[in-house]
Amino acid sequence: MRLRLFRLFGLVILGCLLLGLPAYFWIGNQQQVLRFLYPAQALLTSPTQACSPSAPSWMAAATSASLHDNASPSGQLAHVTADGTLYECHYGWNAFSLFSSRVTQQSRFRYASMTKALTADAVLRQVRAGKLTLDDRLLDWLLPGVQVADPRLRAVTIEQLLRHSAGFDRMRSVDPMTVRERKPWCPYSAKPLAEVRLDFAPGERYAYSNLNYCLLGMLLEKTSGIPLRKLMEREYSLRARGIRFIDGPYLDDEVSYDFRNGGFYGDDYWRYFDFEALSSAAGLSGSASAYASLWATLRDEQGFPVAQATRENICEAERLRGCYGYSFFNYKQAGSALTLQVQPGFLYASPSVLLLDSHGGVTVWVGSGMRYRGSSSDFMIDFLYRRLSSHYSSKASP
Numbered sequence: 001m002r003l004r005l006f007r008l009f010g011l012v013i014l015g016c017l018l019l020g021l022p023a024y025f026w027i028g029n030q031q032q033v034l035r036f037l038y039p040a041q042a043l044l045t046s047p048t049q050a051c052s053p054s055a056p057s058w059m060a061a062a063t064s065a066s067l068h069d070n071a072s073p074s075g076q077l078a079h080v081t082a083d084g085t086l087y088e089c090h091y092g093w094n095a096f097s098l099f100s101s102r103v104t105q106q107s108r109f110r111y112a113s114m115t116k117a118l119t120a121d122a123v124l125r126q127v128r129a130g131k132l133t134l135d136d137r138l139l140d141w142l143l144p145g146v147q148v149a150d151p152r153l154r155a156v157t158i159e160q161l162l163r164h165s166a167g168f169d170r171m172r173s174v175d176p177m178t179v180r181e182r183k184p185w186c187p188y189s190a191k192p193l194a195e196v197r198l199d200f201a202p203g204e205r206y207a208y209s210n211l212n213y214c215l216l217g218m219l220l221e222k223t224s225g226i227p228l229r230k231l232m233e234r235e236y237s238l239r240a241r242g243i244r245f246i247d248g249p250y251l252d253d254e255v256s257y258d259f260r261n262g263g264f265y266g267d268d269y270w271r272y273f274d275f276e277a278l279s280s281a282a283g284l285s286g287s288a289s290a291y292a293s294l295w296a297t298l299r300d301e302q303g304f305p306v307a308q309a310t311r312e313n314i315c316e317a318e319r320l321r322g323c324y325g326y327s328f329f330n331y332k333q334a335g336s337a338l339t340l341q342v343q344p345g346f347l348y349a350s351p352s353v354l355l356l357d358s359h360g361g362v363t364v365w366v367g368s369g370m371r372y373r374g375s376s377s378d379f380m381i382d383f384l385y386r387r388l389s390s391h392y393s394s395k396a397s398p
Contacts, residue, residue: 034260035372042068048091048102055079055087058387062365062380063089070379072351072367073258074103076288080296082360088289092368094255108254108285109366110246112345114354115284116213120162120306120327121298122235123216127158131223134159138166141219142190150197158219160202161212162326165314167198169207177210177281180272186214187221187228187277205314206324210281213327217280228279241294243286248275254285257349258369269348282347291354292364299362306341320378328356331385338389344377351376355384359392 045067051060059077066075074092081087092103126132138156139148148154152167160166176184185192193215199207217228224231229245232238244251248270259266275283284291306326315330316322317339323330328341338358345352349370355363363384370376 031260031262038071038073038260039068041073045073045092048093049089050091051089052087055089056391058391059087059089062384062387063091065383066365066367066380067091070367070369070376070383071258071261071371072369072376074107074255074369075365075367076103076105076107076109078288078292078364080292080362084296084300086289086293086296090288092255103255105289106242106253106287108242108244108251108287109352109368110254110282110345110347110350111284111286111291111366112282112347112350112352113210114291114343114345114352114364115280115282116345117295117306117327117343117354118232118236118284119213119216119220119280122220122232123158123162124305124326125235126220126223132158132219134162138215138219139193141222142215143194146194148194148196152198152201153193153196155202156198157202158216159326161216163324164206164208164212165203165324166209166212167200167202167204167207168209168211169199170209170211171207172199173197175210177214177278178273183274184214184277186211187218187280190218203314206321206329208321210278213281214277220280229283236294238284238286241286241290243284243290243294245279245283246270246275246285248273251285255368259349261370261372262348265348267349282345288364288366292362295354295356295362295364299356299360320381328354331381333385333389336385336389338385338392340381340385340388342381344375344381346370346375346377351380353377353380353384355381355388357388357392361388363388 049063059079063075063077066072076090078086078088088105090103090105094101094103094107127134134157136158137154138161139154156166176186220231221228257267306328317330317332318334320331321329325341328343330339331342332339341356343354349368351370352366365380367376371379
Protein backbone atom coordinates (compact mmCIF):
# COMPACT_ATOMS: atom_id res chain seq x y z
CA MET A 1 0.00 0.00 0.00
CA ARG A 2 2.76 2.38 0.96
CA LEU A 3 4.61 1.59 -2.28
CA ARG A 4 1.52 2.42 -4.33
CA LEU A 5 1.05 5.69 -2.47
CA PHE A 6 4.72 6.49 -2.96
CA ARG A 7 4.44 5.83 -6.71
CA LEU A 8 1.25 7.87 -6.95
CA PHE A 9 2.88 10.71 -5.07
CA GLY A 10 5.87 10.54 -7.42
CA LEU A 11 3.60 10.67 -10.48
CA VAL A 12 1.81 13.70 -9.06
CA ILE A 13 5.14 15.47 -8.44
CA LEU A 14 6.37 14.57 -11.95
CA GLY A 15 3.11 15.82 -13.47
CA CYS A 16 3.40 19.09 -11.58
CA LEU A 17 6.95 19.52 -12.81
CA LEU A 18 6.04 18.73 -16.41
CA LEU A 19 3.18 21.19 -16.34
CA GLY A 20 4.57 23.68 -13.88
CA LEU A 21 8.03 24.30 -15.29
CA PRO A 22 6.83 25.34 -18.76
CA ALA A 23 4.15 27.50 -17.10
CA TYR A 24 6.78 29.04 -14.84
CA PHE A 25 9.06 29.94 -17.74
CA TRP A 26 6.12 31.10 -19.87
CA ILE A 27 4.88 33.44 -17.15
CA GLY A 28 8.38 34.61 -16.29
CA ASN A 29 9.69 35.24 -19.81
CA GLN A 30 7.33 34.53 -22.67
CA GLN A 31 9.65 36.10 -25.25
CA GLN A 32 12.53 33.82 -24.27
CA VAL A 33 10.30 30.75 -24.60
CA LEU A 34 9.11 31.92 -28.03
CA ARG A 35 12.73 32.48 -29.13
CA PHE A 36 13.57 28.93 -28.04
CA LEU A 37 10.63 27.58 -30.06
CA TYR A 38 11.35 29.57 -33.24
CA PRO A 39 13.47 26.88 -35.02
CA ALA A 40 10.55 24.45 -34.71
CA GLN A 41 8.15 27.08 -36.02
CA ALA A 42 10.48 27.76 -38.96
CA LEU A 43 10.57 24.05 -39.84
CA LEU A 44 6.76 23.88 -39.79
CA THR A 45 6.62 27.01 -41.96
CA SER A 46 9.11 25.73 -44.58
CA PRO A 47 6.46 23.89 -46.66
CA THR A 48 4.70 27.22 -47.31
CA GLN A 49 7.63 28.51 -49.38
CA ALA A 50 6.64 29.03 -53.02
CA CYS A 51 8.30 30.77 -55.98
CA SER A 52 7.30 31.77 -59.50
CA PRO A 53 8.00 29.18 -62.20
CA SER A 54 11.56 29.57 -63.53
CA ALA A 55 12.55 31.91 -60.69
CA PRO A 56 16.35 31.94 -60.30
CA SER A 57 17.59 29.60 -57.59
CA TRP A 58 19.09 32.41 -55.50
CA MET A 59 15.57 33.62 -54.68
CA ALA A 60 14.54 30.36 -53.00
CA ALA A 61 17.82 30.42 -51.07
CA ALA A 62 17.14 33.99 -49.97
CA THR A 63 13.60 33.28 -48.73
CA SER A 64 14.88 30.23 -46.86
CA ALA A 65 17.58 32.39 -45.21
CA SER A 66 14.94 34.98 -44.36
CA LEU A 67 12.87 32.33 -42.58
CA HIS A 68 15.53 30.24 -40.86
CA ASP A 69 18.45 32.63 -40.29
CA ASN A 70 16.81 36.04 -40.17
CA ALA A 71 13.96 35.26 -37.74
CA SER A 72 11.22 36.43 -40.08
CA PRO A 73 8.29 33.97 -39.88
CA SER A 74 6.69 35.30 -43.08
CA GLY A 75 8.05 37.24 -46.01
CA GLN A 76 8.10 38.03 -49.70
CA LEU A 77 10.91 38.50 -52.20
CA ALA A 78 10.38 40.04 -55.65
CA HIS A 79 12.90 40.56 -58.44
CA VAL A 80 12.32 42.34 -61.77
CA THR A 81 14.99 41.71 -64.39
CA ALA A 82 16.33 44.34 -66.77
CA ASP A 83 13.98 43.03 -69.49
CA GLY A 84 10.94 43.44 -67.23
CA THR A 85 10.34 39.83 -66.09
CA LEU A 86 8.93 39.62 -62.57
CA TYR A 87 9.82 36.70 -60.30
CA GLU A 88 8.42 36.33 -56.79
CA CYS A 89 8.77 34.09 -53.73
CA HIS A 90 6.74 34.08 -50.53
CA TYR A 91 6.26 32.02 -47.38
CA GLY A 92 4.57 32.02 -44.00
CA TRP A 93 1.14 32.32 -42.43
CA ASN A 94 -0.99 35.45 -42.19
CA ALA A 95 -1.47 34.93 -38.46
CA PHE A 96 -0.06 32.72 -35.71
CA SER A 97 -3.01 30.36 -35.35
CA LEU A 98 -3.99 26.84 -36.34
CA PHE A 99 -6.55 28.04 -38.89
CA SER A 100 -4.53 30.85 -40.47
CA SER A 101 -4.29 31.24 -44.24
CA ARG A 102 -0.96 31.28 -46.04
CA VAL A 103 0.88 34.41 -47.09
CA THR A 104 0.43 35.01 -50.82
CA GLN A 105 2.06 37.20 -53.45
CA GLN A 106 -0.54 39.89 -52.65
CA SER A 107 -0.25 39.89 -48.84
CA ARG A 108 0.47 43.31 -47.36
CA PHE A 109 3.63 44.23 -45.44
CA ARG A 110 4.78 47.58 -44.08
CA TYR A 111 7.43 49.14 -46.32
CA ALA A 112 8.82 51.29 -43.50
CA SER A 113 11.72 53.44 -44.72
CA MET A 114 11.58 52.04 -48.24
CA THR A 115 8.99 54.84 -48.46
CA LYS A 116 11.82 57.39 -48.47
CA ALA A 117 12.92 56.24 -51.93
CA LEU A 118 9.56 57.23 -53.45
CA THR A 119 9.59 60.55 -51.58
CA ALA A 120 13.02 61.23 -53.10
CA ASP A 121 11.70 60.41 -56.56
CA ALA A 122 8.78 62.81 -56.03
CA VAL A 123 11.20 65.58 -55.04
CA LEU A 124 13.27 64.98 -58.19
CA ARG A 125 10.09 65.19 -60.26
CA GLN A 126 9.47 68.63 -58.80
CA VAL A 127 13.05 69.56 -59.69
CA ARG A 128 12.56 68.40 -63.28
CA ALA A 129 9.32 70.39 -63.44
CA GLY A 130 11.23 73.53 -62.45
CA LYS A 131 9.42 73.99 -59.12
CA LEU A 132 12.53 73.28 -57.04
CA THR A 133 16.28 73.17 -57.49
CA LEU A 134 18.63 70.91 -55.58
CA ASP A 135 20.56 73.99 -54.44
CA ASP A 136 17.48 75.65 -52.93
CA ARG A 137 17.87 76.44 -49.24
CA LEU A 138 15.50 74.75 -46.83
CA LEU A 139 14.82 77.90 -44.83
CA ASP A 140 13.96 79.92 -47.95
CA TRP A 141 10.99 77.57 -48.41
CA LEU A 142 9.90 76.89 -44.85
CA LEU A 143 11.04 79.87 -42.73
CA PRO A 144 11.93 82.77 -45.04
CA GLY A 145 13.44 85.71 -43.15
CA VAL A 146 13.17 84.06 -39.72
CA GLN A 147 16.07 84.20 -37.26
CA VAL A 148 17.28 80.72 -36.26
CA ALA A 149 19.16 79.48 -33.20
CA ASP A 150 21.79 77.66 -35.30
CA PRO A 151 23.17 79.77 -38.20
CA ARG A 152 24.33 76.58 -39.97
CA LEU A 153 20.68 75.84 -40.78
CA ARG A 154 20.78 78.63 -43.38
CA ALA A 155 23.16 76.52 -45.48
CA VAL A 156 21.01 73.35 -45.60
CA THR A 157 19.97 72.53 -49.18
CA ILE A 158 17.36 70.23 -50.70
CA GLU A 159 20.15 67.99 -52.01
CA GLN A 160 21.64 67.60 -48.53
CA LEU A 161 18.25 66.53 -47.16
CA LEU A 162 17.98 63.92 -49.90
CA ARG A 163 21.51 62.63 -49.22
CA HIS A 164 21.22 62.57 -45.41
CA SER A 165 24.05 65.08 -45.12
CA ALA A 166 22.01 68.07 -43.86
CA GLY A 167 23.28 67.94 -40.26
CA PHE A 168 20.54 65.96 -38.47
CA ASP A 169 21.81 62.85 -36.67
CA ARG A 170 19.33 60.73 -34.72
CA MET A 171 22.21 58.97 -32.95
CA ARG A 172 23.31 62.26 -31.36
CA SER A 173 20.01 63.99 -30.72
CA VAL A 174 16.40 62.85 -30.34
CA ASP A 175 14.58 61.89 -33.53
CA PRO A 176 11.41 64.00 -33.20
CA MET A 177 9.55 61.67 -35.57
CA THR A 178 9.67 58.61 -33.30
CA VAL A 179 9.42 59.89 -29.72
CA ARG A 180 6.94 57.70 -27.83
CA GLU A 181 3.55 59.33 -27.31
CA ARG A 182 4.74 62.76 -28.42
CA LYS A 183 3.26 64.45 -31.47
CA PRO A 184 6.13 65.55 -33.74
CA TRP A 185 6.26 69.19 -34.86
CA CYS A 186 7.10 68.13 -38.42
CA PRO A 187 5.15 68.17 -40.75
CA TYR A 188 2.52 70.26 -38.96
CA SER A 189 4.54 73.43 -38.35
CA ALA A 190 7.95 74.71 -39.44
CA LYS A 191 8.25 77.19 -36.55
CA PRO A 192 10.09 74.80 -34.16
CA LEU A 193 12.78 74.40 -36.83
CA ALA A 194 14.04 77.85 -35.83
CA GLU A 195 15.11 76.44 -32.45
CA VAL A 196 16.75 73.26 -33.79
CA ARG A 197 20.52 72.88 -33.48
CA LEU A 198 22.31 70.72 -36.03
CA ASP A 199 24.49 67.80 -34.99
CA PHE A 200 27.16 68.57 -37.59
CA ALA A 201 27.87 71.09 -40.34
CA PRO A 202 25.85 70.51 -43.53
CA GLY A 203 27.82 68.45 -46.04
CA GLU A 204 30.40 67.33 -43.46
CA ARG A 205 29.25 63.68 -43.35
CA TYR A 206 26.23 61.40 -43.75
CA ALA A 207 23.78 60.61 -40.96
CA TYR A 208 20.49 58.85 -41.60
CA SER A 209 17.51 60.88 -40.42
CA ASN A 210 13.72 60.56 -40.58
CA LEU A 211 13.50 64.32 -40.08
CA ASN A 212 15.25 64.91 -43.43
CA TYR A 213 12.40 63.17 -45.22
CA CYS A 214 9.64 64.74 -43.15
CA LEU A 215 11.01 68.14 -44.17
CA LEU A 216 11.09 66.99 -47.79
CA GLY A 217 7.45 66.00 -47.41
CA MET A 218 6.68 69.53 -46.23
CA LEU A 219 8.51 70.91 -49.27
CA LEU A 220 6.49 68.69 -51.60
CA GLU A 221 3.27 70.07 -50.15
CA LYS A 222 4.59 73.63 -50.63
CA THR A 223 5.61 73.13 -54.24
CA SER A 224 2.58 71.08 -55.31
CA GLY A 225 -0.08 72.89 -53.31
CA ILE A 226 -1.79 69.64 -52.27
CA PRO A 227 -1.44 67.26 -49.28
CA LEU A 228 1.44 64.81 -49.56
CA ARG A 229 -0.66 61.65 -49.70
CA LYS A 230 -2.80 63.04 -52.52
CA LEU A 231 0.33 64.07 -54.41
CA MET A 232 1.86 60.61 -54.11
CA GLU A 233 -1.38 58.99 -55.28
CA ARG A 234 -1.56 61.34 -58.26
CA GLU A 235 2.05 60.75 -59.26
CA TYR A 236 2.27 56.98 -58.76
CA SER A 237 -1.31 55.55 -58.85
CA LEU A 238 -0.63 53.77 -55.57
CA ARG A 239 -4.05 52.25 -54.87
CA ALA A 240 -4.23 50.70 -58.33
CA ARG A 241 -1.01 48.88 -57.42
CA GLY A 242 -2.31 47.76 -54.03
CA ILE A 243 -0.03 50.22 -52.21
CA ARG A 244 -1.52 52.21 -49.33
CA PHE A 245 -0.46 54.54 -46.56
CA ILE A 246 -0.63 53.17 -43.02
CA ASP A 247 -2.48 55.16 -40.34
CA GLY A 248 -1.27 52.97 -37.51
CA PRO A 249 -3.67 50.02 -37.03
CA TYR A 250 -3.11 46.89 -39.09
CA LEU A 251 -5.09 46.62 -42.31
CA ASP A 252 -7.37 43.66 -43.05
CA ASP A 253 -5.06 42.19 -45.71
CA GLU A 254 -1.90 42.76 -43.69
CA VAL A 255 0.25 39.97 -42.27
CA SER A 256 0.85 39.45 -38.56
CA TYR A 257 4.19 40.55 -37.17
CA ASP A 258 6.45 38.68 -34.76
CA PHE A 259 7.67 40.73 -31.77
CA ARG A 260 9.42 37.97 -29.82
CA ASN A 261 12.75 39.74 -30.42
CA GLY A 262 11.29 43.22 -30.13
CA GLY A 263 12.26 44.02 -26.57
CA PHE A 264 10.44 47.20 -25.53
CA TYR A 265 7.60 47.27 -28.09
CA GLY A 266 4.92 44.70 -28.91
CA ASP A 267 2.18 44.45 -31.49
CA ASP A 268 0.50 47.63 -30.21
CA TYR A 269 3.61 49.76 -30.95
CA TRP A 270 1.65 51.75 -33.53
CA ARG A 271 -0.40 53.39 -30.77
CA TYR A 272 2.62 55.43 -29.71
CA PHE A 273 3.55 57.03 -33.06
CA ASP A 274 2.01 59.51 -35.48
CA PHE A 275 1.74 57.69 -38.81
CA GLU A 276 0.35 60.74 -40.60
CA ALA A 277 3.58 62.52 -39.71
CA LEU A 278 5.60 59.50 -40.88
CA SER A 279 3.93 59.50 -44.32
CA SER A 280 6.98 60.73 -46.27
CA ALA A 281 9.53 58.74 -44.25
CA ALA A 282 7.92 55.39 -43.40
CA GLY A 283 4.25 55.46 -44.32
CA LEU A 284 3.67 53.04 -47.20
CA SER A 285 2.57 49.39 -47.28
CA GLY A 286 1.95 46.74 -49.92
CA SER A 287 3.49 43.61 -51.37
CA ALA A 288 7.08 43.11 -52.49
CA SER A 289 5.87 42.52 -56.06
CA ALA A 290 3.89 45.77 -56.12
CA TYR A 291 6.87 47.87 -55.03
CA ALA A 292 9.35 46.08 -57.29
CA SER A 293 7.02 46.55 -60.28
CA LEU A 294 6.60 50.25 -59.48
CA TRP A 295 10.35 50.77 -59.36
CA ALA A 296 10.81 48.82 -62.59
CA THR A 297 8.38 51.29 -64.19
CA LEU A 298 10.36 54.23 -62.80
CA ARG A 299 13.56 52.62 -64.14
CA ASP A 300 12.09 52.45 -67.63
CA GLU A 301 10.86 56.06 -67.46
CA GLN A 302 13.95 57.81 -66.20
CA GLY A 303 16.81 55.50 -65.26
CA PHE A 304 16.89 55.88 -61.46
CA PRO A 305 18.10 59.45 -60.79
CA VAL A 306 17.45 58.68 -57.09
CA ALA A 307 20.55 56.46 -57.13
CA GLN A 308 23.01 59.09 -58.31
CA ALA A 309 25.87 59.67 -55.89
CA THR A 310 28.35 62.47 -56.23
CA ARG A 311 32.06 61.84 -55.88
CA GLU A 312 32.32 63.53 -52.51
CA ASN A 313 35.25 63.23 -50.13
CA ILE A 314 32.89 61.78 -47.53
CA CYS A 315 31.80 58.93 -49.86
CA GLU A 316 32.88 55.39 -48.84
CA ALA A 317 31.14 53.07 -51.30
CA GLU A 318 32.45 49.83 -49.75
CA ARG A 319 30.84 50.56 -46.38
CA LEU A 320 27.14 50.15 -45.62
CA ARG A 321 25.57 53.63 -45.52
CA GLY A 322 28.93 55.09 -46.47
CA CYS A 323 27.94 56.85 -49.70
CA TYR A 324 24.44 58.24 -50.25
CA GLY A 325 22.73 59.15 -53.47
CA TYR A 326 19.24 60.63 -53.32
CA SER A 327 17.76 58.39 -50.60
CA PHE A 328 19.66 55.23 -51.66
CA PHE A 329 23.17 54.50 -50.49
CA ASN A 330 25.65 52.98 -52.92
CA TYR A 331 27.22 49.68 -51.90
CA LYS A 332 29.92 47.59 -53.50
CA GLN A 333 31.84 44.82 -51.77
CA ALA A 334 35.59 44.67 -52.31
CA GLY A 335 36.58 42.38 -55.17
CA SER A 336 33.11 42.29 -56.72
CA ALA A 337 31.93 43.95 -59.93
CA LEU A 338 28.36 44.38 -58.68
CA THR A 339 27.12 47.75 -57.39
CA LEU A 340 23.86 48.09 -55.50
CA GLN A 341 21.81 51.13 -54.62
CA VAL A 342 20.15 50.29 -51.32
CA GLN A 343 17.17 51.66 -49.40
CA PRO A 344 16.52 49.56 -46.30
CA GLY A 345 13.52 49.94 -44.04
CA PHE A 346 12.58 49.09 -40.49
CA LEU A 347 9.54 49.59 -38.33
CA TYR A 348 9.11 47.31 -35.32
CA ALA A 349 9.02 43.74 -36.71
CA SER A 350 8.73 45.16 -40.26
CA PRO A 351 12.18 44.99 -41.92
CA SER A 352 12.51 45.57 -45.66
CA VAL A 353 15.09 46.17 -48.40
CA LEU A 354 14.85 47.80 -51.84
CA LEU A 355 17.82 47.13 -54.15
CA LEU A 356 18.60 48.60 -57.57
CA ASP A 357 21.53 46.75 -59.13
CA SER A 358 24.06 47.75 -61.77
CA HIS A 359 22.63 45.16 -64.19
CA GLY A 360 19.24 46.89 -64.26
CA GLY A 361 17.52 44.58 -61.80
CA VAL A 362 15.11 45.63 -59.03
CA THR A 363 14.81 43.52 -55.87
CA VAL A 364 12.44 44.00 -52.92
CA TRP A 365 12.35 41.95 -49.73
CA VAL A 366 9.83 42.40 -46.92
CA GLY A 367 9.64 40.49 -43.64
CA SER A 368 7.54 40.20 -40.49
CA GLY A 369 10.03 39.73 -37.67
CA MET A 370 13.46 40.81 -36.46
CA ARG A 371 16.71 39.32 -35.31
CA TYR A 372 17.48 39.07 -31.59
CA ARG A 373 20.87 40.62 -32.25
CA GLY A 374 21.89 42.60 -35.30
CA SER A 375 19.94 44.23 -38.09
CA SER A 376 17.49 42.11 -40.10
CA SER A 377 17.79 44.47 -43.08
CA ASP A 378 21.60 44.41 -43.02
CA PHE A 379 21.55 40.61 -42.90
CA MET A 380 19.44 40.53 -46.08
CA ILE A 381 21.52 43.21 -47.82
CA ASP A 382 24.66 41.15 -47.32
CA PHE A 383 22.98 37.86 -48.27
CA LEU A 384 21.30 39.28 -51.38
CA TYR A 385 24.48 41.04 -52.48
CA ARG A 386 26.45 37.77 -52.45
CA ARG A 387 23.69 35.83 -54.20
CA LEU A 388 23.10 38.50 -56.85
CA SER A 389 26.84 38.82 -57.47
CA SER A 390 27.13 35.06 -58.05
CA HIS A 391 24.00 35.08 -60.21
CA TYR A 392 25.25 37.79 -62.54
CA SER A 393 28.76 36.32 -62.63
CA SER A 394 27.39 32.94 -63.70
CA LYS A 395 25.27 34.56 -66.44
CA ALA A 396 28.34 36.35 -67.78
CA SER A 397 30.44 33.18 -67.87
CA PRO A 398 30.51 31.16 -71.14
